[in-house]
Amino acid sequence: MLAHLPRRRAAAALAILGFLVAGCAKNAPQDIFRPAGSNAREIDDGLGGQKYIFILAGVVAAIVIAVVLFIIFKFKDRGQDIPEQTHGNPMLEIGMTILPAIILITVAIPTVAKIFNLAKSDDAACVVNVTGQQWWWEYDYPVQNCGGIEITQPIVTSGEMVIPAGVNVQLRITSRDVIHSYWIPRLNGKRDAVPGSLQPLRMQADQPGIYTGQCTEFCGLSHARMRQAVVALDSDSFATWVANQEEAYTSPTDALALEGEGQFISQCARCHQINGLTNSDGTPVLANPEQNLVSGAAPNLTNLMTRTGFAGFTFDLITDACREKLWNAPSEEFSALYLQGVWMDSPAGAEYPVCFNETALREWLRNAPGMKPMFVDPNNLSSTGGLYRGMPNLGLTEAQIDQLIAYLLERK
Amino acid sequence: MLTTGSKLLIGATVVSVISAILFGITVDGPGATVGVIGLLSAAVAFGLIAGINVYVRDSNAPAMEPGVEHTCAAARQPSGASGWPAVAAVGVAGLAIGAVSRPVVFLVALVVVLAAIVEWMVQAWSERASDDTGYNATIRGRLLHPLEFPVLATLGLGALIYGFSRIMLSASKDAGRWLFIAIGALFLAGAVVVAIYRGAGKRTIAGVSALAAFAVVGVGVASAVQGQRDIEAHPAPSCLSNEEGEGDHGAPKAPSDTAGVYATIVLTDSDFYAVLGNWNGPDKIAYHQLSVPRNARVSLVFLNQTSEPARLTARLGKFGDAAESVECTAMVEADGEGYLSIKAVNVPLASTEPMQLQLGGEEAPAIEIQVP
Amino acid sequence: MAIIERPSAVPTFAGAGANAPAVVTPTQGLGVFKRPVAASGWKSWVFTVDHKKLGIMYGVVSMFFFLVGGVEALLIRLQLAAPDNTVLSAQVYNEMFTMHATTMVFLFVMPMAAAFANYFLPLQIGARDVAFPRINALGFWLFLFGGIFINTSWVLGGAADGGWFMYSPNSSPLFSPGHGVDFWVLGLQITGIASLVGAINLIVTVLNMRAPGMKLMHMPMFTWMVLVVQFLLAFAMPVITVALFLLGFERNFGATFFNVDAGADPLLWQHLFWIFGHPEVYIIILPSFGIISEVLPVFARKPLFGYKFVVFSGAGIGFLGWGVWAHHMFASGLGPVSVAVFSVATMLIAIPTGVKIVNWTLTLWGGKLWFTTAMKFAIGVIVLFTIGGVTGVTHAVAPSDTQQTDTYHIVGHFHFVIVGGAVMGLFAGLYYWWPKMFGKTLNEKLGGWNFWLMFWGISITFGAMHIVGMQGQPRRMVVWPEKLTGEGFFNLHFWNQVATWGAFTIAVGVAFFIVNVVVTARKKERAPLDPWDARTLEWITASPPKEHNFDVIPTVHALDEFFHRKYEEVEHEDGHVKLMKVKTAEEILAEEEARADAHIHLPSPSYWPIVLAFGLPIIAYGVIYNLILSFVGAAIVLLAGFGWALEPSVAEDSDYDPPAGGDSTKELATIG
Incomplete structure (x- = not known):
């Protein structure tokens, strides 16, 4: 036993060191110890905060382990007499019951305060409805004054939620099918999206930047590929973004893209809405996702190219190098870079965006369920009454894909 | 060695099984399953009776204990009184009546006859099993109690539960609530009394319990005769509401305190507007349009702050020429609140009628529903 | 005979x-x-209706399911060892983690505890069998058939894929159309009946069949903890039974208990599941607490410190365990008031749990410690359970929990508790009681390997999972993307690999146990009657015990009856009183045999x-x-x-x- 002791101590030290190393530095995008907004800080700081109780827990564990190690060393059988058969010491035991109770009270009181602070909604200057479904998030912005910027018609987007930095935004989360959970680790804790019920969650980011997250309630086949992000922009950039979202639809002029519009109407518009798109006779093209999908919704693609990810923010619309640049951009440069999106780094008047990750989008249009498992086998839909859960393989030809990409590139 | 009666019954079992198999193979169509189940049930029943019969050796005591007929006086003793012939007779009469009137009578009578036959047979056998009446009673109980107790208990409890359910169905909702509390309290009090006065005789307790049971069944029968109160119909699938005054009377007044409420629709003497749920924003906006996510069920609370009853109607659009327009409504009394759960399936652009929350008639004030 | x-x-x-x-x-x-x-x-x-044979069969079958669940765990870890890995498809991965949890909880830890309870509870209270021996046999066969039934789903179109918590509506036929969930629902109903009848049986046994003189406060701690667990089972199983019936009716007969469009609420399932699920945690851990409360005093040569405190804290955990279920639902949107109440209630439960740790530590204090493999496992439980326990307290703080719940941090936490607490405790029991059950002592050297590999394997695997969770990796994800690994050497990738290596270390440790069993079975040497100088009644019997356990039902005079029969205080020549062994176990057994009962009634x-x-x-x-x-x-x-x-x-x-x-x-x- 004695021989094990140094090894054990060393390993224990190593383990504690490991935890410390893990806690600091390292820049993991979803690190729970790197709060970037007031709500995450509320969770992290103070008595009853994450940091304090982690340290407290570590200290208690270390004391117990140290005592056990001491006992192992000190009271090893060295041929001593059978010890006295004592049955306990009531005073000591009562003391050892009261001590943890006191420690816990110091945690409990600030915890309750924090719970109610995080449930406040009267200081939120903007509201966004967040709706989860298999396997992507939809955000819609009601008509309102959002942190000083007027939104004059409802905006709907998906994958990444754009909010003004420094403003407390009230999310109202619900679901169209199963239970999901919305989590942006650096901005706040999780909140489940429960069908039929509306759950509040506060979001505030101090600085412009992109804060990624992941659906954290198991929601079926592609749960692992249901991602999300919050993009915080400075006030002017947010106003630009809103104005861009509200811009009226313009039909493409380029011949290839014009063919793409036709392809879109015949292939995609069954589920995907593009606001303002019209048939040749001038009637609006209206998607009917409720007739094709279990959730009854598909991402609105009106401004697809203003986003940096697609298919539930799982795949990048911008190339890896551009993503690295965007994600690591200093906060003062971030907003401008984000608004450029796929056109980042492209010289003015360029025909084709440098940062556009055409490979991924092309592969997706070729065979979506091959990239992200979804419940879309047309021969196996009896349980849903013929409705899909996800995007099926449309069997498009390469020519059709070329046209669609040209068309979608103009949805900006 | 098998006795004649056993052979007959075993044969019947085998025949039922074979016919079940043949029936299952040959007959197709909707009646096939029922037929097979019926025949299998017959096989199980015959098998059970055959088993009992094998055990009692055709009720032939000498076969079980050679020489017993010489040593015991059972044969000489008169048989005890038995109600089973009478029951069997009633059952046979029931069979005849059922055959010409309703199948359910026939089935019940069949069960009665079968039960009477089994009971009669076992009783007859057990009375002659030995001349020790105590032993005879034991052996009869051992054979039949596992069957009798569950069946009688089921019937008794069934009658109680059925009686109670009739009472609850005929009582009005408020009365039902108090009735439930009262009966529960009575039950508890009775149990406490029994627990405290341990000296109370078993007969007393049994008598009181039986009296209570009869009372419940009696009132239940009376209630059944009187009929049920009006039970509200189920709401249409795309909207759920508290039309009949159901729902959350005690719901908090501030909508944001109620997790899950999408918006509170407020009607005052001067205005009709929506407040978003879960948001107590600094300028709590009184919206005259409401953005609702497409195809997601959301719930609305309707606060009527006027002195008149008001009806909130959610017009959720009309899609296509043939389609019905989707509507749901909630009637709310003066200064009351109601609940409405809605689902907008498509965008207003696709609807040939406006999508809106409206009070009463066509001309009444409305809140536009936006579906992005 | x-x-x-x-x-x-x-x-x-x-x-x-x-x-x-x-x-x-x-x-x-x-x-x-x-x-x-x-x-x-x-x-x-x-x-058979013999509680000892049934106990051994429970043990063998649950050990088999332990291996099944272990292989499932290894496959999961292989899949997660690298980003965007393709060892398992998404569907198979979902089935794999559902069945890993189901197997480990319902088909390994619970029945393994039942194995020990069956075998040793009657022996510890001086009874010849349990109160309802045939019910006992029924319980075992239901567990076996239920376990086999659930696992046949692997070859009949795929296992359940909704996670062991089976949240509605994801478990409805619309979202899980295969038969996997049906197999899960019905299989758990069957094993649930097994738990329920077993619970009633053991409660009646403890309350009615104790040897003369054995007051409740003279019962060995293992018996006490098993009694608390049976009460938990008796009240918790009906809840999950109801929940499973609702789900089964929804899947098979079109009921709408959790369907929002019919006006129902999917949170109903969560409440039902966790009202069962949280007591279930204590159902899993308390038998292990009981076992190490037996093992520690024996190898410290001291009575359990604060016996009454340990009893009451165990019972206290049993009561409080009913009031904390919603801490599994802090992210579900219950509203701040409920969250605050459950948050504080959850902190409260740390107190009785802490009492146990303190009492175990003080049992060791001043003892004469003998580090057998059983003792190592028991001390391992103290260390690992403490780590799992304190991270549990961090989850009681609801705001902090909303960051950690459903991440790998939680996975690491409850594996420290369940593997480090419950499973290590069960292994302590195996090493401690093996000579009693089979008459041969397990090899201590192989046992050492078994222990150290498992101890470090558990620390590494689940320690790494804590870190992975803090870096923001949610659980139940078939893949984690390369772009989220973060920078530096100690990134997500590194810790995921560490966890996988740790998992295989545990597997090697368990393999040593199996080798040990084979080696021990082949060796001729019999174990001495009382190899550990033990303290409780089961050691008065022969090894293995005769079919009727006791030739004569012992009369109990004190806690640790067997110890007090062996040891007496003897005055030394120099005048001071010293505890001396006055009788050996062989002598005590011979005395018992000499005055054996003439008429022994056995079922x-x-x-x-x-x-x-x-x-x-x-x-x-x-x-x-x-x-x-x-x-x-x-x-x-x-x-x-x-x-x-x-x-x-x-x-x-x-x-x-x-x-x-x-x-x-x-x-x-x-x-x-």
Whole structure:
């Protein structure tokens, strides 16, 4: 036993060191110890905060382990007499019951305060409805004054939620099918999206930047590929973004893209809405996702190219190098870079965006369920009454894909 | 060695099984399953009776204990009184009546006859099993109690539960609530009394319990005769509401305190507007349009702050020429609140009628529903 | 060799008068069939009602399921060892983690605890069997058939894929169209019946069948903790039964208990599941607490410190365990008031748990510690459970929990508790009681390897998972993307690999246990009667115990009765009083044998428990495939019920060979 002791101590030290190393530095995008907004800080700081109780827990564990190690060393059988058969010491035991109770009270009181602070909604200057479904998030912005910027018609987007930095935004989360959970680790804790019920969650980011997250309630086949992000922009950039979202639809002029519009109407518009798109006779093209999908919704693609990810923010619309640049951009440069999106780094008047990750989008249009498992086998839909859960393989030809990409590139 | 009666019954079992198999193979169509189940049930029943019969050796005591007929006086003793012939007779009469009137009578009578036959047979056998009446009673109980107790208990409890359910169905909702509390309290009090006065005789307790049971069944029968109160119909699938005054009377007044409420629709003497749920924003906006996510069920609370009853109607659009327009409504009394759960399936652009929350008639004030 | 009580002499009823006919009562047994009497061969196991044989069968079967669940865990870790890995498809991965949890919780830890409870609870309270031996056998067969039933789903179109928590509506037929969830629901119903009947049985056994003189406060701690667990089971299983019925009806008969469009609320399932699920956590951990509360005093040569405190804290955990279920739902949107209440309640439960840790530590303090493998495992439990416990407290703080819940941090936390607490405790029990069960001591050297590999494997695997969770990796994800690994050497990628290596380390540790069992079984050397100088009643018996456990039911005078029979305070020449061993276990056993009871009543084996248990999976298959099959199964259950009710209460004398001689009925050898 004695021989094990140094090894054990060393390993224990190593383990504690490991935890410390893990806690600091390292820049993991979803690190729970790197709060970037007031709500995450509320969770992290103070008595009853994450940091304090982690340290407290570590200290208690270390004391117990140290005592056990001491006992192992000190009271090893060295041929001593059978010890006295004592049955306990009531005073000591009562003391050892009261001590943890006191420690816990110091945690409990600030915890309750924090719970109610995080449930406040009267200081939120903007509201966004967040709706989860298999396997992507939809955000819609009601008509309102959002942190000083007027939104004059409802905006709907998906994958990444754009909010003004420094403003407390009230999310109202619900679901169209199963239970999901919305989590942006650096901005706040999780909140489940429960069908039929509306759950509040506060979001505030101090600085412009992109804060990624992941659906954290198991929601079926592609749960692992249901991602999300919050993009915080400075006030002017947010106003630009809103104005861009509200811009009226313009039909493409380029011949290839014009063919793409036709392809879109015949292939995609069954589920995907593009606001303002019209048939040749001038009637609006209206998607009917409720007739094709279990959730009854598909991402609105009106401004697809203003986003940096697609298919539930799982795949990048911008190339890896551009993503690295965007994600690591200093906060003062971030907003401008984000608004450029796929056109980042492209010289003015360029025909084709440098940062556009055409490979991924092309592969997706070729065979979506091959990239992200979804419940879309047309021969196996009896349980849903013929409705899909996800995007099926449309069997498009390469020519059709070329046209669609040209068309979608103009949805900006 | 098998006795004649056993052979007959075993044969019947085998025949039922074979016919079940043949029936299952040959007959197709909707009646096939029922037929097979019926025949299998017959096989199980015959098998059970055959088993009992094998055990009692055709009720032939000498076969079980050679020489017993010489040593015991059972044969000489008169048989005890038995109600089973009478029951069997009633059952046979029931069979005849059922055959010409309703199948359910026939089935019940069949069960009665079968039960009477089994009971009669076992009783007859057990009375002659030995001349020790105590032993005879034991052996009869051992054979039949596992069957009798569950069946009688089921019937008794069934009658109680059925009686109670009739009472609850005929009582009005408020009365039902108090009735439930009262009966529960009575039950508890009775149990406490029994627990405290341990000296109370078993007969007393049994008598009181039986009296209570009869009372419940009696009132239940009376209630059944009187009929049920009006039970509200189920709401249409795309909207759920508290039309009949159901729902959350005690719901908090501030909508944001109620997790899950999408918006509170407020009607005052001067205005009709929506407040978003879960948001107590600094300028709590009184919206005259409401953005609702497409195809997601959301719930609305309707606060009527006027002195008149008001009806909130959610017009959720009309899609296509043939389609019905989707509507749901909630009637709310003066200064009351109601609940409405809605689902907008498509965008207003696709609807040939406006999508809106409206009070009463066509001309009444409305809140536009936006579906992005 | 079965030992039974000869049926009492034929009662004769003297006639009232001289001319009354002689009254004759038949002597033959009542009922349709005989009872099985085989004392050897497979029949002696399949029809047994002996709590010791059932305990061993529980142990063997749950060990098998442990290996199944372990392989599932290794596959999960292989899949997660690298970003965007393709070892398992998304569907198979979802089935894999669902079945890993289901197998480990319902088919390994619970039945393994039942194995120890069955075997040692009657021995520890000085009883010859449990109160309802046939029910006990029924429990085992239901567990076995239920476990097999659930696992047949692997080859019948895929296992359940909704996670062991099976949240609605993801578990509805719309979102999980295969039969996997049906197998899960029905299989858990079957094993649930097993737990429920077992719980009632053991409660009655403890309350009614203790040896004379054994007050409740003289019961060994293992018995106490098992008693608390049985009460938890008796109240928790009905809740999950109801929940499973609702889900089963929704899936098979179109009910709408959780359907929002019909006005229902999916959170109902979560509440039902966790009202069961949280007590379940204590159902899993308390038997292990009981085991190490036996092991630590024996190898510290001291009584358990603060026996009463440990009893009451165990019972306290049992009570408080009912008031904290919603801490699994802090992210579900219950509203701040509920969250605050459950947050504080959850902190409260840390207090009785802390009391236990303190008492174990103080038991060791001042002792004369003997580091056998069992002792190492027990100390391992203290260390690992403490780590799992304190991270648990961090989750009681609701705001902090909303960051950690559903991440790998939680996975690491509860694996420290369940593997480091419950499973290590069960291994302590195996090493401690093996000589009692099989008469041979497990190899200590291999045991050392077993322990150290498991200890470090657990620390590494689940320690790494804590870090992975803090870096923001949610659980139940078939892949994690390269772009989220973060920078530096100690990134997500590194820690995921560490966790995988750790998992294989545990696997090697478990392999050492299996090797140890094989090596021990092959060696000839018998274990001494009292290898550990133990303290409780089970060690008064032979190793392994005779079928009737005790030749004479011991009279209990004190806590740790066996210790007090062996040791007395002896005054030394120099005047000071010293505790000395005055009797060996062999001497005590010889004394007991010398005054053995002449008439020992033992329950006879029965055919019916296994037949009845066999009917239930058939009903379940019928529900899934064709209702006609259910009628067949129901007929089997019905007929088995009648067989059960009608079979003779004991096997007849004529079923056995005649007594060897004399008047004694003890030595009835069986025929065949």
